[in-house]
Structure formats: C-alpha cells, structure tokens
Amino acid sequence: MSKPKITSLDVAAKAGVSQSAVSRVFSGASASKSTVQKVRDAADALGYRPNVLARSLITGQSKIIGLVVAYLDNQFYPDALERLSNALQEQGYHILIFMASGQGTDVERVVGELLDYQVDGIITASVGMSDDLTKRCEAAGIPVVLFNRGQDDTRLSQVTSDNRAGARKIADFLVAAGHQKIAHISGWEGSSTGRERKDGFIDALAAHGAELAALADGKYKRDVAAKAALDMLKSTQPDAIFVGNDHMAFAVIDALRHEARQAIPGDISIIGYDDVLMAAWPSYDLTTMRQPSNRMVEATVETLLAQIVDRSVAPQKIAIDGPLVVRGSARKPKDL
Amino acid sequence: MSKPKITSLDVAAKAGVSQSAVSRVFSGASASKSTVQKVRDAADALGYRPNVLARSLITGQSKIIGLVVAYLDNQFYPDALERLSNALQEQGYHILIFMASGQGTDVERVVGELLDYQVDGIITASVGMSDDLTKRCEAAGIPVVLFNRGQDDTRLSQVTSDNRAGARKIADFLVAAGHQKIAHISGWEGSSTGRERKDGFIDALAAHGAELAALADGKYKRDVAAKAALDMLKSTQPDAIFVGNDHMAFAVIDALRHEARQAIPGDISIIGYDDVLMAAWPSYDLTTMRQPSNRMVEATVETLLAQIVDRSVAPQKIAIDGPLVVRGSARKPKDL
DNA sequence: CTGAAAGCGCTAACAT
DNA sequence: ATGTTAGCGCTTTCAG
Numbered sequence: 002m003s004k005p006k007i008t009s010l011d012v013a014a015k016a017g018v019s020q021s022a023v024s025r026v027f028s029g030a031s032a033s034k035s036t037v038q039k040v041r042d043a044a045d046a047l048g049y050r051p052n053v054l055a056r057s058l059i060t061g062q063s064k065i066i067g068l069v070v071a072y073l074d075n076q077f078y079p080d081a082l083e084r085l086s087n088a089l090q091e092q093g094y095h096i097l098i099f100m101a102s103g104q105g106t107d108v109e110r111v112v113g114e115l116l117d118y119q120v121d122g123i124i125t126a127s128v129g130m131s132d133d134l135t136k137r138c139e140a141a142g143i144p145v146v147l148f149n150r151g152q153d154d155t156r157l158s159q160v161t162s163d164n165r166a167g168a169r170k171i172a173d174f175l176v177a178a179g180h181q182k183i184a185h186i187s188g189w190e191g192s193s194t195g196r197e198r199k200d201g202f203i204d205a206l207a208a209h210g211a212e213l214a215a216l217a218d219g220k221y222k223r224d225v226a227a228k229a230a231l232d233m234l235k236s237t238q239p240d241a242i243f244v245g246n247d248h249m250a251f252a253v254i255d256a257l258r259h260e261a262r263q264a265i266p267g268d269i270s271i272i273g274y275d276d277v278l279m280a281a282w283p284s285y286d287l288t289t290m291r292q293p294s295n296r297m298v299e300a301t302v303e304t305l306l307a308q309i310v311d312r313s314v315a316p317q318k319i320a321i322d323g324p325l326v327v328r329g330s331a332r333k334p335k336d337l
Numbered sequence: 338m339s340k341p342k343i344t345s346l347d348v349a350a351k352a353g354v355s356q357s358a359v360s361r362v363f364s365g366a367s368a369s370k371s372t373v374q375k376v377r378d379a380a381d382a383l384g385y386r387p388n389v390l391a392r393s394l395i396t397g398q399s400k401i402i403g404l405v406v407a408y409l410d411n412q413f414y415p416d417a418l419e420r421l422s423n424a425l426q427e428q429g430y431h432i433l434i435f436m437a438s439g440q441g442t443d444v445e446r447v448v449g450e451l452l453d454y455q456v457d458g459i460i461t462a463s464v465g466m467s468d469d470l471t472k473r474c475e476a477a478g479i480p481v482v483l484f485n486r487g488q489d490d491t492r493l494s495q496v497t498s499d500n501r502a503g504a505r506k507i508a509d510f511l512v513a514a515g516h517q518k519i520a521h522i523s524g525w526e527g528s529s530t531g532r533e534r535k536d537g538f539i540d541a542l543a544a545h546g547a548e549l550a551a552l553a554d555g556k557y558k559r560d561v562a563a564k565a566a567l568d569m570l571k572s573t574q575p576d577a578i579f580v581g582n583d584h585m586a587f588a589v590i591d592a593l594r595h596e597a598r599q600a601i602p603g604d605i606s607i608i609g610y611d612d613v614l615m616a617a618w619p620s621y622d623l624t625t626m627r628q629p630s631n632r633m634v635e636a637t638v639e640t641l642l643a644q645i646v647d648r649s650v651a652p653q654k655i656a657i658d659g660p661l662v663v664r665g666s667a668r669k670p671k672d673l
Numbered sequence: 674c675t676g677a678a679a680g681c682g683c684t685a686a687c688a689t
Numbered sequence: 690a691t692g693t694t695a696g697c698g699c700t701t702t703c704a705g
Contacts, residue, residue: 005476008682019692024684033690048476053453054390054399055682059697063390065433073419074614079409086436095450097401098434100422114431117389140341140384251618259619278410282587283595284620344698355676360700369674391698395681 007049016043027051067115068096069125075248076277084298122305144308146301151193158316160301165201167290170325171243172205177334180241184215186229188245214239223252241270247277270331288331291323343385352379363387403451404434406462411584412613420634458641480644482637487529494652496637501537503626506661507579507608508541513670516577520551522565524581550575559588577606583613606667624667627659
C-alpha cells in the first residue's frame with residue numbers, strides 16, 4: 002500500500018556506515034570486506050536497490066540505448082530487435098523503444114524524446130535521419146547507428162548487408178538458370194537499401210548483357226508488391242522476379258499462386274532478400290539472399306558501444322556479406 | 338566534439354529570469370506570457386530540452402513502462418508491442434523493453450533491473466510472475482499487468498482473451514461440421530493460456546458428447562507442434578486438429594501438407610487461435626479465433642495507467658471476447 | 674507571478 | 690579504507 006522508497010541512507014543507517022560507503026559497495030569501488038558484508042546484509046534485509054536514474058544524473062551515463070523502428074510486421078525486425086536487446090543487455094545496456102510509423106516528422110519527434118531521456122546512444126532500424134536531427138545528436142554527443150539503412154553522412158555509423166553484392170549474386174543466379182525476362186519489384190525508392198539492391202541488380206544484369214524486363218516500387222508493402230506482380234504478369238510476363246525483401250516476396254508468391262494460378266518456380270521464379278525465418282517454411286521455400294542479422298547486430302552493438310566509451314572513435318560504415326540461400330522458389334542453374 | 342549540456346540555468350541566464358521560472362515554463366506551471374516567451378526564445382536559441390531523468394528523480398515519475406516479452410517470433414507479440422508502444426507514447430509514456438527468453442530466473446533478473454530504472458509500471462507479455470517478484474513490485478508500488486497470461490493473484494492485473502469461450506466456439510464449430518476424431522495440440526501446459534484453451538475445449542467437446550481423440554503439448558514451438566501433428570497422423574488419424582495458437586498452426590499445416598501430403602481441409606481440418614495477420618495469407622487461409630489485440634492493448638494501457646495515477650485502484654482481471662474467423666483451413670458446417 | 678532555497682538519491686572529489 | 694562535502698539538473702515549497 003505504501004511506497005517506502007529505501008535509499009542508500011537507510012541502508013547506511015542500518016549497516017552503521019556512511020552513505021558513501023553504501024554507494025561504493027554498489028558501484029564497485031574500493032571497500033573493506035567487512036564493510037561490504039555489512040552493507041550487503043543491510044541492503045538485502047531492506048530490499049534496497051540503487052536508483053539507476055539518480056546514478057545517471059551524476060555519471061552522465063543512463064545505460065539506455067534508444068531504438069527507433071518503423072515496421073515490425075517484417076519479421077526481420079522483431080528478430081533483430083530480440084538480438085539487439087540480448088546483446089545490449091549483456092553489456093549492461095537497455096533499450097528504450099520508439100515506433101516511428103510514419104516518415105520524417107515522426108522520426109523528428111521521436112528522436113527528440115529519446116534525447117530527453119539522456120540515452121547513451123541511438124539505433125535506428127530502417128529509418129533515416131534528417132540533417133537537423135543528426136546535428137542535434139552530434140551536439141548532444143550521442144552516437145547514432147543506422148541499422149539496415151545507409152546514408153551519406155560521415156557523422157552517422159551504419160550497418161547494412163552488402164546490398165549491391167547481394168543483388169549481383171541474385172542476378173548471376175537468375176541468368177545462369179537461363180531466365181530471359183527478369184523483373185524486379187524493389188524496396189521503397191526512398192530507402193538506400195531499396196535503391197542499392199535495385200541499382201546493383203540492374204548493373205549486374207547489364208554485365209551479363211541482359212536488362213530488366215519490368216520494374217516496380219513495392220514500397221516494402223505486401224499489397225503494393227502483390228499488385229505489382231500481378232500487373233507485370235499481365236503486361237510483361239516475366240519468367241523471374243527478384244523481390245526487394247522477403248516480406249514482399251511472400252505476398253508476391255501468394256498472389257501469383259492463388260490469384261494468378263502460377264506454379265513457382267515452374268511458371269515463374271521468385272527470389273527474395275533477407276532470409277527471414279519464414280523463408281524456410283515449406284509453404285514458401287524461398288530462395289533468398291541472407292542478411293546475417295546476428296552479425297549485423299554484433300557489428301551494430303560493437304560500433305555503438307565503442308563510440309559511447311570513447312567519443313573520439315569515428316563513425317563507421319559497415320557492409321556485411323551473406324550467402325545466397327538456394328531453396329525451391331527459383332529454378333536452379335543446370336550446373337548446380 | 339564537445340558536449341556542452343545546456344541546462345535550465347543556461348536558459349535562465351540568457352532569458353534573464355530565474356532558473357525556477359524556466360522550470361515552470363517547461364513543466365506547465367503558471368507563468369506570465371512575457372516570461373514564457375522569453376524562456377521559449379532562449380531555450381530554442383540554445384537548443385535546450387529538459388532532462389527527463391532529473392525530473393523523474395524529484396517527481397517520482399519516470400514515465401517509463403517496463404515491458405517483459407518472451408517470444409517475438411510469434412507475430413502476435415510484435416504486433417502487440419507496436420500497438421502498446423503507440424498507445425503509451427500517446428499518453429507520454431515510453432517502453433523500456435526486456436527479453437526474458439528463458440523462464441523463472443530470467444524473469445526474476447529482468448524485473449529486478451526494471452525496478453532499478455524506477456519504471457512507473459510493468460507489462461509482461463506471455464510471462465508469469467513469481468510470488469517473490471510480485472511482492473517486490475507491490476512493495477515498490479509498481480503496478481503490473483499480465484498481457485495474454487493469467488495468474489491467480491489478486492495483486493496482479495491481467496488482460497487475456499476469453500480462452501475458454503474461444504475454445505468452446507472452436508469445439509462447437511468442429512462438431513457442427515461433423516468431425517469425428519478431433520485432436521488438440523495445446524499451448525505450453527505451464528501457461529494459463531494453454532491450459533484454459535485445452536480445458537475449455539475438452540469441456541465443450543464433452544457437452545456435445547464427444548471427447549478428444551488425441552492430445553499433445555506443443556509448447557508454443559513450431560517443431561514440437563509439427564512433430565506432434567505428424568505423430569497423431571500415424572496413430573490416431575484425427576480428422577481435425579485445434580492447435581493452441583496460430584504460430585504453431587502454421588507449422589502443423591506445413592508439416593501435414595508437405596511431409597504427410599495431407600489436403601487441408603480435405604483430409605484434415607486445422608483451426609488456430611489468435612488470428613495474427615499471417616492467418617489471412619492465402620497460403621494458410623487459417624480458420625482461427627481472433628484475439629483482438631487492439632482491444633487487449635487498450636485494456637492493458639487503461640488498467641495500467643489507472644493504477645499508476647491512483648495507487649488505490651484495484652488490479653483487474655479482464656477477458657476479452659473475440660469472434661471465430663472462418664476461413665478455408667477447416668471444413669465448414671453444412672448450415673453455414 | 675516570480676526568485677531564493679531546499680532537496681530528490683546518488684557519485685566523486687576531498688579529507689581524515 | 691572510510692566519512693564529509695559538494696553537487697548532477699530539475700521541481701517545489703516558501704517568501705515576497
């Protein structure tokens with residue numbers, strides 16, 4: 002019913018030591034065996050735990066990392082979130098999470114609030130940063146890591162997969178399998194990730210003397226991608242589609258199979274990007290580029306913490322390579 | 338490079354007012370038009386924003402809600418997380434998220450850390466609370482809401498769907514469709530949600546003079562559920578399976594279709610529970626009980642905030658009803 | 674309405 | 690090694 006709020010002072014009184022002695026014990030500073038014992042006992046008896054917020058006020062370290070995330074319906078992100086949370090927890094950090102459903106202005110507000118909480122660092126998943134925002138974070142001395150999103154700004158760190166290389170592997174695979182009319186449903190044009198995969202794909206196709214039979218912006222949305230695929234089928238009739246991420250690829254497969262009665266890969270090959278867990282489910286059995294979220298998360302945490310510990314550490318741009326995971330949704334080259 | 342840390346004192350100096358005047362302006366206390374103006378201008382010029390942590394220290398309100406979540410691979414939870422985050426953000430609260438992958442001891446540690454952050458309230462998604470933990474939260478005056486998990490403890494609030502009623506609807510539907518050998522792959526026996534659905538299902542079947550042809554604990558895991566389904570097919574050969582949640586139901590469908598070459602619902606009917614987004618995807622087209630996550634989230638936030646605002650408000654047990662969403666994975670009763 | 678002063682719970686010099 | 694003292698940045702009496 003009541004809320005006693007046990008403080009270090011209470012513990013000190015009970016243990017018969019000074020308040021700073023209590024502080025020392027809990028912040029791991031020097032203290033004699035006997036003091037530590039007395040303090041621990043008193044604390045346990047009282048159920049005392051240090052107030053992290055009060056500590057933050059003075060140390061200037063909140064041990065809180067702000068995470069801004071846009072979509073959670075694409076399984077890649079819940080998965081990454083889980084890994085990020087675990088990795089950071091291990092280092093004594095915790096995640097304050099913010100959804101920035103919309104674009105621009107939403108991110109603006111959200112990052113502002115994050116700053117108010119004195120977070121030690123910020124990770125944005127699939128969300129960009131305005132120049133103004135970047136300035137504010139820099140001014141506040143808060144390092145930022147863009148996760149799965151690139152941006153031409155040396156003040157920002159970023160961790161992505163090697164999108165161009167990935168797209169190239171897909172193009173190589175599709176061409177080797179003898180596809181003649183290859184189409185692409187890209188990720189949102191406004192995202193670096195979407196653009197890089199598209200450009201890389203087109204370039205790699207060109208290197209084979211081929212070119213895109215059709216192109217549409219799927220905007221990372223299921224319905225948009227599905228409609229694009231159906232439209233392509235009516236007009237261009239491609240024999241293969243590289244879809245900008247798995248999340249959209251599932252929608253494309255569903256639409257093609259169930260609305261257009263296409264056999265996959267008999268009538269048309271589909272390749273995705275990300276290799277989310279669901280890609281391995283038999284219903285989809287999706288051939289896709291793996292984005293190694295475990296390694297991406299490792300790199301993200303490492304860079305972020307390095308910058309937190311030492312402000313002079315420079316932001317990094319890290320692109321992680323992954324394999325093409327060959328499954329059943331795309332025709333395979335003969336020599337495989 | 339540097340980290341100037343603009344404080345209310347800086348703003349006060351620039352605005353030519355006292356520090357407390359600045360505080361008043363930002364905490365919405367009384368202040369004259371002119372003061373407000375001067376302070377706002379100075380603050381904007383300096384890029385000042387109040388330090389929420391320092392504020393918390395004195396107000397005793399951190400505006401942080403701790404969220405403990407176990408699985409993020411079951412789409413129901415990312416979806417709920419997104420809604421929770423948005424709903425709380427609207428009320429000026431933010432989510433500090435913790436993954437409690439394992440059981441018991443993990444939750445213990447995690448909730449302890451949550452308490453250290455002086456969270457104003459705690460939501461646990463699909464995670465139970467030990468008695469000791471409950472005591473500590475109560476002692477600290479921190480209200481707790483169990484989301485999608487029940488527990489016989491009057492100190493805890495909980496928001497679930499009406500699991501027994503839901504299971505009954507499924508039993509009624511299956512019996513009406515003329516199924517003779519009805520099996521159940523339950524959620525984890527150790528969870529109230531899993532037990533209630535199972536018990537409700539058995540009772541409802543009994544009311545029809547029927548009984549379970551087979552029963553297995555799917556433990557909320559894809560592989561466990563899939564194996565259970567395959568085993569049942571070999572032994573009992575059920576003509577319908579109610580699977581304890583959609584997440585497992587997808588695995589069951591995959592296994593039955595692709596490993597056992599069963600037609601669904603031709604050979605066997607499958608019904609799930611939750612109605613996650615994926616249930617509507619054509620590949621699964623799953624008949625399932627809807628757990629209205631929007632209403633569950635509303636109820637969760639409402640109860641939690643009510644208790645935060647007024648400590649004397651009693652914890653609540655809320656069970657929300659939802660409809661059976663009829664799709665194509667289960668044979669339909671003739672008269673439908 | 675406004676400024677001065679006290680203090681939230683803690684850490685970090687500074688002495689002893 | 691331990692206690693004393695001074696704040697971290699803010700809100701909140703309390704005078705005026």
